[in-house]
Amino acid sequence: MLEKPSKQRTALLGGLIVGAISGLPGLNFLNCCCCAGILFGGMMSVYLYRQEFTDEMPPMESSDALVLGIIAGIIGALITTFLSAIISLILGPLETEMARNFLEKFGQKLENSGSLPPGTVDDLRDKLELAMKEGGTIGGILRSLIYALILYPIFSMLGGLIGFGIFGKKKPTVPPIPPKEQ
Amino acid sequence: MKSSIRLYSFFTFLVSLWCIGILAAPLLKHVGWTQSADVLYAFFSRVCHQDDARSFHIEGEKIGVCVRCSAIYFGFFLGLITLPLVRALKRKNVPTKGFFLFAVLPMVVDVILNAMGIQASTTITRVITGALFGMSMPWLVVPIFIEACLQLTLRNNNHSPDSGVVPYARKTK
Numbered sequence: 001m002l003e004k005p006s007k008q009r010t011a012l013l014g015g016l017i018v019g020a021i022s023g024l025p026g027l028n029f030l031n032c033c034c035c036a037g038i039l040f041g042g043m044m045s046v047y048l049y050r051q052e053f054t055d056e057m058p059p060m061e062s063s064d065a066l067v068l069g070i071i072a073g074i075i076g077a078l079i080t081t082f083l084s085a086i087i088s089l090i091l092g093p094l095e096t097e098m099a100r101n102f103l104e105k106f107g108q109k110l111e112n113s114g115s116l117p118p119g120t121v122d123d124l125r126d127k128l129e130l131a132m133k134e135g136g137t138i139g140g141i142l143r144s145l146i147y148a149l150i151l152y153p154i155f156s157m158l159g160g161l162i163g164f165g166i167f168g169k170k171k172p173t174v175p176p177i178p179p180k181e182q
Numbered sequence: 183m184k185s186s187i188r189l190y191s192f193f194t195f196l197v198s199l200w201c202i203g204i205l206a207a208p209l210l211k212h213v214g215w216t217q218s219a220d221v222l223y224a225f226f227s228r229v230c231h232q233d234d235a236r237s238f239h240i241e242g243e244k245i246g247v248c249v250r251c252s253a254i255y256f257g258f259f260l261g262l263i264t265l266p267l268v269r270a271l272k273r274k275n276v277p278t279k280g281f282f283l284f285a286v287l288p289m290v291v292d293v294i295l296n297a298m299g300i301q302a303s304t305t306i307t308r309v310i311t312g313a314l315f316g317m318s319m320p321w322l323v324v325p326i327f328i329e330a331c332l333q334l335t336l337r338n339n340n341h342s343p344d345s346g347v348v349p350y351a352r353k354t355k
Contacts, residue, residue: 031228031229035228035229061330061333062326062327062329062330062333063329063330063331063333063334063337065326065330066326066327066330066331066334067334109299110297110299116233118235119234119235120233120235120236123233123234124231124233127227143224147224147225147228148228150225151225151228151229155229158319158323161322161323161326161327161330162282162319162322162323164326165276165277165282165322165323165326166279166282168326
């Protein structure tokens with residue numbers, strides 16, 4: 001029987017998904033709903049790992065999903081912090097402007113339609129300004145990294161476990177029945 | 183079985199710490215421990231928008247996360263503590279994809295309808311859909327978490343992977 005596939009590639013891919021969703025402005029709004037982006041990254045790493053299994057290999061186990069989720073979360077935390085720091089340092093003013101425009105356009109629209117309570121856009125604008133101010137400092141980056149290293153592995157692990165519950169089981173391929181000899 | 187209970191207790195302890203943290207933020211702020219409260223608010227700000235108008239309040243201060251997130255986390259905690267009352271922890275079968283969809287779909291629909299401006303979500307819809315999702319997840323996550331930890335423990339103790347822990351995944355012939 002063959003050995004199980006290596007987790008490195010899929011953990012890295014899962015980490016990249018987590019990092020991209022959490023680090024890129026606009027996409028990171030997904031994490032506002034219980035770290036949906038991080039959960040998704042953990043789930044995807046398990047899904048991708050599941051695809052690498054063949055019939056000759058031992059079955060994927062729940063411990064694989066757990067470990068994969070945690071590793072993807074750690075990689076994702078590092079990528080997110082790095083990406084956010086780079087974006088803040090290089091594109092700081094531009095990113096702030098983009099996020100502010102996004103808020104003005106969609107936030108105001110949602111506020112006007114009643115989907116967001118009044119004052120939300122102003123509140124979010126203040127938070128954005130504060131985040132941008134802190135994001136560029138070494139202390140801010142370190143604080144982000146610490147929070148991310150605690151939170152991301154937890155949520156990514158949960159995503160991995162949910163992913164295992166959904167994708168982990170695969171129906172066994174039934175070998176063709178040989179014709180009966182008469 | 184003892185290991186399962188120990189792992190379940192550990193998991194429940196972590197989740198209760200998380201829930202206590204959510205409630206502790208406004209209480210600490212109320213009693214004047216502003217710095218500690220700010221650390222908790224900053225921590226939870228990574229997982230939630232913490233919009234004041236969409237949060238429950240204790241003593242006039244908003245709790246660590248918004249209404250929907252609170253419903254999810256406290257629903258998760260409730261589902262977690264009722265799980266062993268309803269089914270045995272060592273039961274191996276986990277819910278299906280349909281169960282996951284049943285749990286997540288109402289919340290997704292509520293979020294999408296609100297985002298598209300078709301039907302604004304209310305506190306009640308946020309609580310109901312969030313709690314449904316939160317309460318359902320322990321049924322999926324906890325048995326897999328316990329099994330995964332037992333597998334890792336067995337592996338570290340150099341036991342055979344087949345000596346006791348039966349994987350959920352299909353068995354090869």
